[in-house]
Amino acid sequence: QDRVPGVESKLTPPATHIRESYKGSEKLKGKRTLITGGDSGIGRAVALHFAREGADVAILYLPEEQADADETIWLIEKEGAKTLTIPADVSDRKACDEAIGTVVETFGGIDVLVNNAGHMQGEREFTDTSDESWERHFAVNVHGPFYLTRAALKHMTKGASIINTTSVNAFAGAPVVTAYTATKGAIASFTRGLALQIADKGIRVNEVAPGPIWTPIQPQGWSAEEVPHLGDSTAMGRMGQPCELAPAFVYLACEDGSYVTGQTIHVNGGMIING
Ligand code: NAD
Numbered sequence: 001q002d003r004v005p006g007v008e009s010k011l012t013p014p015a016t017h018i019r020e021s022y023k024g025s026e027k028l029k030g031k032r033t034l035i036t037g038g039d040s041g042i043g044r045a046v047a048l049h050f051a052r053e054g055a056d057v058a059i060l061y062l063p064e065e066q067a068d069a070d071e072t073i074w075l076i077e078k079e080g081a082k083t084l085t086i087p088a089d090v091s092d093r094k095a096c097d098e099a100i101g102t103v104v105e106t107f108g109g110i111d112v113l114v115n116n117a118g119h120m121q122g123e124r125e126f127t128d129t130s131d132e133s134w135e136r137h138f139a140v141n142v143h144g145p146f147y148l149t150r151a152a153l154k155h156m157t158k159g160a161s162i163i164n165t166t167s168v169n170a171f172a173g174a175p176v177v178t179a180y181t182a183t184k185g186a187i188a189s190f191t192r193g194l195a196l197q198i199a200d201k202g203i204r205v206n207e208v209a210p211g212p213i214w215t216p217i218q219p220q221g222w223s224a225e226e227v228p229h230l231g232d233s234t235a236m237g238r239m240g241q242p243c244e245l246a247p248a249f250v251y252l253a254c255e256d257g258s259y260v261t262g263q264t265i266h267v268n269g270g271m272i273i274n275g
Contacts (some may be wrong), residue, residue: 002204005125015214015215015241015242016241016242016243017044017075019243019247021142022052022247023052024053024079025053026053026054026240027250027254027256028053028250028254029054029055030055030262031050031056031111031112031253031254032056032057032103032108032111033050033055033056033110033111033112033113033114033253034058034059034060034086034103034112034114034148034152035058035059035098035150036059036060036097036114036115036116037060037069037116037117037165038057038059038060038061038067038069038072038114038115038116039069039072039117040061040072040215041213041216041217042116042170042210042215042245042246043059043061043114043116044068044072044240044242045242045243045247046114046245047072047076048246049247049249049250050075050081050112050253051080051081051083051249052077055112055253056081056082056083056084056107057081057134058083058102058107058118059072059076059086060086060087060088060090060099060117061085061086061088062087062089063087063088063089065087066087067251069087070111073085081153082107084102084103084106084107086102090143090145091136091143091144091146092146093143093147096144096148096151097151099148099151099156100148101151107224110155110156110160111159112161113156113161113162114151114162114163114165114249115149115163115164115166115187116163116165117144118140118141118165118217119137119139119140119141119185120137120177120180121137121179121180122176122177122180122215123176123177123178129179134179136159137180137182137183138182138183140183141183142183142187142190146190156201156203158202158203159203159258160202160203161204161206161252161253161257162194162203162205163205163207163208163249163252163253164187164188164190164203164205164208165208165210166184166188166191166207166208166209167210168183168209168210168212168268168271169184169263170179170184170187170188170267171266172271172272177213185255187207187210188207191206192262193208194212195263199262200259203260204252204257204260206252206260206262206263206264206265207265208267209264209266210245210253210268211231211234211266211267211268211269212230212234212268212269213240213241213242213244213245213265214239214242215242219228219236231269234268234269234270235249235269235273236269239269239271240267240268240269245267248265251265262273
């Protein structure tokens with residue numbers, strides 16, 4: 001469980017990464033997986049669900065987030081999973097190539113890549129968006145998934161799965177975070193293009209597009225007063241929990257999703273319908 005730093009809210013409880021009632025059924029037994037941003041928020045929830053489903057789980061995260069990574073690994077190891085930690089910056093091509101090499105060397109291959117790490121910075125006025133901010137968004141949110149996917153595909157075989165975390169923003173837009181929204185749109189298109197390009201290899205590529213989920217990334221674009229209200233625009237009138245999102249990743253990673261490629265699973269409390 002975690003709390004959004006700097007936000008005291010009575011409206012939204014602390015994050016739940018996996019429900020006690022979630023019973024794994026070895027859907028990912030023997031699958032060798034890498035989750036970027038796996039130390040925190042949505043990535044931590046995905047890592048825990050994958051571990052409970054029997055996967056080997058590697059997490060990649062920014063080096064300064066080692067404490068979160070240690071806590072996540074402790075939780076995953078309680079599930080009995082083989083684990084691997086990779087502190088690295090996804091905007092660094094060499095680090096991405098090395099990360100895939102480390103996963104392949106340690107686990108003997110790679111079957112599932114989850115491009116989930118994300119950078120988000122808000123600008124009240126779009127004209128205040130600096131070149132550095134625009135470029136950093138693309139370096140982390142677009143170039144990172146490109147580097148990792150290209151490197152992973154050299155080792156992936158039939159049955160492998162790539163899952164990108166995009167955002168409801170890519171479909172509905174959002175004020176304040178336009179640079180971020182542009183990168184999520186790019187990855188949504190990347191998902192569809194790549195899915196067509198590699199379908200004949202039996203490798204699937206999909207995306208999960210979350211609505212407002214209770215994780216530490218939220219305060220990057222909004223004030224502390226606004227954060228608890230980010231769920232107000234959903235039909236369900238609340239933010240989602242990481243545990244409500246992660247099962248969609250399990251579905252796309254395992255054999256249950258074997259006829260699904262180039263698709264978006266929207267998990268957003270009804271924020272957009274038929275988006
Ligand atoms: P989070 O802050 O908990 O996680 C972000 C993760 O990204 C962290 O683990 C961090 O280590 C990692 N990261 C950031 N920059 C990185 C870099 N340069 N190299 C390596 N790792 C880096 O937030 P979250 O909400 O769990 O975010 C996960 C994904 O979900 C992101 O792609 C985000 O854009 C997306 N998303 C979140 C929401 C939401 O409401 N929380 C909504 C839509 C989409």
